[in-house]
Amino acid sequence: xKKLAIMFLAVAIMLPLLTASTVDAKSLWxxxxxxxxxxxxxRGVGDILTxxxxxxxxxxxxxxxxxxxxxxxxxxxxxxIFHFLAAATAGGSDAFTAEGTATDTNQYLGQVTVTVxxxxxxxxxxxxxxQSIWQxxxxxxxxxxxxxxxxDITTNxxxxxxxxxxATLRFDGKGPLNAKQRQGILTQIxxxxx
Numbered sequence: 597x598k599k600l601a602i603m604f605l606a607v608a609i610m611l612p613l614l615t616a617s618t619v620d621a622k623s624l625w626x627x628x629x630x631x632x633x634x635x636x637x638x639r640g641v642g643d644i645l646t647x648x649x650x651x652x653x654x655x656x657x658x659x660x661x662x663x664x665x666x667x668x669x670x671x672x673x674x675x676x677i678f679h680f681l682a683a684a685t686a687g688g689s690d691a692f693t694a695e696g697t698a699t700d701t702n703q704y705l706g707q708v709t710v711t712v713x714x715x716x717x718x719x720x721x722x723x724x725x726x727q728s729i730w731q732x733x734x735x736x737x738x739x740x741x742x743x744x745x746x747x748d749i750t751t752n753x754x755x756x757x758x759x760x761x762x763a764t765l766r767f768d769g770k771g772p773l774n775a776k777q778r779q780g781i782l783t784q785i786x787x788x789x790x
Contacts, residue, residue, distance in 0.1 A: 637749045638721065643712050645723070645749060647740055649757045649765070652703040657696075664691040704767065707754075708738050720745055723760075739766040 638645040666689035710725030726739040742760035749755050757763065 637746070637751070637753050638712050639746065641712050641715060644709055644725075644753075645712070646707055646709045646754045647723070647725075647757050647760065648754050649704055649706045649708065649738075649740075651757055651765070653701070655698075655700045657698045659694075659696045661694045662692070665689065704765070706738060708740050710740055716743070720761075735769060737766075737768045739768070740764070 666687070668685070668687035670685045708725055708727045710723040712721045713724050714722040716722065721744050722742075723744055724741040726737060728738075729736045740757075740760070740763065742763035744755055744760055748759040757765065
């Protein structure tokens, strides 16, 4: 009877194991997904990161030019057959002075999210992106392209614009307001001619 009870117990344990379908181990996280402790910095082509634009430029130019010239001619009274010539004096002078000062100060603040479009042989990333903002039928567009080092990307997946090498940063605009801020065609022609 003890043997029968042991056999019955063995069959009861083995039967579910023999009839069960195969069991797959499943992870709580999707494959290739960011884990709880994963580094969320851009690391490959197609990844995105945010460039924090904080650029300021100041350019000052001052020019001063001066030029002067003078001359005089005198003619004595004629003698002999030139007795009809009277004494005469002529003189002339020319002066030119020009001064100019120009100061140009620009400051650009903003953020633009870019995509890694290429990984160079040395491991640096080529990034590119643009952002278009429409307001009252006027478009303001920021375009950025450059090369960054992965080491310069912060833990919150941002990088300062001052850390972007070979950077091309363009601010463009179009629309009614931007059109009014451009010179007219006649003014442009006069500027070319004069």
